[in-house]
Amino acid sequence: MVSxxxxxxxxxGAERLDCAALPILSHLLALADTLxxxxxxxxxxxxxxxxxxxxxxxxxxxxxGVRLGPRARPVRAILFxxxxxxxxxxxxxxxxxxxVRERIDTPGYGPWSVKQGMLHVAPPAALLAGMLTMRVHLDxxxxxxxxxxxxxGTHRLGRIAEDRIxxxxxxxxxxxxxxxxxxxxxxxxxxxxxxxxxxxxxRRRVFQVDFAAYDLPSGLRWLGV
Numbered sequence: 126m127v128s129x130x131x132x133x134x135x136x137x138g139a140e141r142l143d144c145a146a147l148p149i150l151s152h153l154l155a156l157a158d159t160l161x162x163x164x165x166x167x168x169x170x171x172x173x174x175x176x177x178x179x180x181x182x183x184x185x186x187x188x189x190g191v192r193l194g195p196r197a198r199p200v201r202a203i204l205f206x207x208x209x210x211x212x213x214x215x216x217x218x219x220x221x222x223x224x225v226r227e228r229i230d231t232p233g234y235g236p237w238s239v240k241q242g243m244l245h246v247a248p249p250a251a252l253l254a255g256m257l258t259m260r261v262h263l264d265x266x267x268x269x270x271x272x273x274x275x276x277x278g279t280h281r282l283g284r285i286a287e288d289r290i291x292x293x294x295x296x297x298x299x300x301x302x303x304x305x306x307x308x309x310x311x312x313x314x315x316x317x318x319x320x321x322x323x324x325x326x327x328r329r330r331v332f333q334v335d336f337a338a339y340d341l342p343s344g345l346r347w348l349g350v
C-alpha cells in the first residue's frame with residue numbers, strides 16, 4: 126500500500142508540497158478571517174486579495190503553472206472551515222462540476238445547478254481529467270482532525286458510477302492526507318476522495334482552488350475567482 130509520503134501527482138493523482146504556502150500563510154489567515162465563519166464551505170468569487178495570491182506570478186499560481194503550463198488559471202475557489210460545530214463527514218465521491226458565468230446549453234454539459242448563487246454545470250469527464258485541484262492548509266490536520274482521504278489512481282478511471290464507488294475504493298485503497306499549517310496538497314480533480322468527521326475536532330481551514338489551462342467550448346466561460 127502506498128503511503129502519503131510516496132504519493133505523486135502523475136502516478137497516484139495526489140501529492141503533498143511541504144511548507145509550500147508557509148511564506149504567505151499570514152496573508153491567507155487574514156483573508157480567511159474576513160469570510161463567514163459558520164459555514165462548512167464558502168464559495169469564493171470577486172475577492173481581490175485572493176485573486177492576487179493565485180496570479181500566475183504569485184506563489185500558489187506558480188505551483189499550478191508548473192503542472193499545467195503557462196495558461197493555468199484559477200477557475201473556482203472554496204474555503205472549507207471544519208470546527209467542532211461544523212464537524213461533517215463527506216462520503217466518497219468525485220468532484221464533477223465547474224463554475225461558469227452564464228448558461229449556454231452545450232452538448233455533453235449538464236445537469237446545471239446553482240450553488241451559493243453561482244452557476245455550475247457538469248462537464249465531460251475528459252475536461253475534468255485535465256484540471257488540477259489545490260488544497261492549501263491554514264491549520265494542522267493530524268489523523269484525528271478529519272484529513273481528506275484519497276483513493277490513489279482513481280483519477281484515471283473517468284466518471285465512476287455511484288454504485289461502483291465503494292468497490293473501486295476497496296480495490297485501490299485509501300490514503301489519509303495529513304498536513305501541517307502551510308502545506309499544500311495537489312490533486313487530479315477527478316480523484317475519488319472523502320472525509321470522516323473529526324475524532325478530536327479542531328479548527329481545520331482549507332482553501333481549495335481548481336485550476337484549468339484551456340477555454341470552454343461554445344461560448345461558455347469559466348466563472349473564475
